[in-house]
């Protein structure tokens with residue numbers, strides 16, 4: 141029996157029958173399409189749910205894993221496109237973490253440009269240093285509310301899911317505006333956790349879960365929809381807002397990015413979810429049919445000559 145943090149979610153008795161059925165369906169598809177076993181299996185059972193487990197802790201490679209998902213590749217490349225980086229520019233990657241966006245930024249600015257990765261987390265920076273050894277790259281430990289750069293000293297600013305965590309998004313945006321040259325560009329990619337949808341036959345459980353995330357897990361959970369206002373108030377000219385929605389149809393894949401089980405256990409520990417509700421919620425998530433989505437907003441702006 142597989143357990144999700146103490147909540148039993150699979151009935152062992154059905155496993156052998158299920159595996160026999162799966163193999164039969166794979167053989168049938170192989171005979172019909174001429175596909176290999178692996179290709180047919182991927183079609184018949186897109187995710188190997190029998191091996192899947194909900195995670196209890198955030199893994200060390202979390203940011204790299206998240207960056208490698210198809211949806212992250214899509215929105216990250218869109219964000220880079222919106223940044224319109226000229227060759228030779230100096231760009232700040234604020235909250236660069238383990239450096240998932242540094243290589244594309246370095247490629248975009250070319251051999252005469254430079255990239256400065258800034259983060260408060262020394263461990264994340266050490267990982268970024270371990271995988272990057274470029275002359276045009278500097279990695280700095282700093283709090284982005286107060287940067288040690290002169291006014292109007294960089295051509296572009298990039299953040300990806302940083303503003304959702306900081307003390308004051310408005311103050312940080314003002315600081316980023318200060319260091320940007322007139323005409324310089326900025327792109328902020330941030331989720332809005334009000335857009336988290338998780339299908340559940342008991343909608344009160346999805347609502348309670350989302351409320352917990354908004355109120356107790358993510359400091360600035362509504363940042364995605366607040367950004368256009370905050371960006372303007374910080375003195376930027378707003379250029380575009382592009383929503384990108386991540387859709388998950390496999391609970392275990394979603395859990396690896398969104399941490400459903402981890403967050404549910406925390407909600408129980410903090411008295412925001414009863415044990416019975418948590419069991420019902422996780423049992424539902426581990427069932428055969430799953431749907432969740434979350435929207436990330438890519439907000440592009442620039443610094444005006446006057447601002």
Ligand SMILES: C[S@@+](CC[C@H](N)C(=O)[O-])C[C@H]1O[C@@H](n2cnc3c(N)ncnc32)[C@H](O)[C@@H]1O
Pocket residue numbers: 203204207234235236237238239240241258259260261264282283284285299300301302305306307
């Ligand atoms: C969700 S991670 C995103 C990392 C990276 N942008 C990516 O897409 O993989 C958010 C990062 O913001 C950093 N961060 C949070 N508050 C910060 C602050 N005040 N100044 C600089 N970095 C900060 C965190 O340490 C973390 O590495």
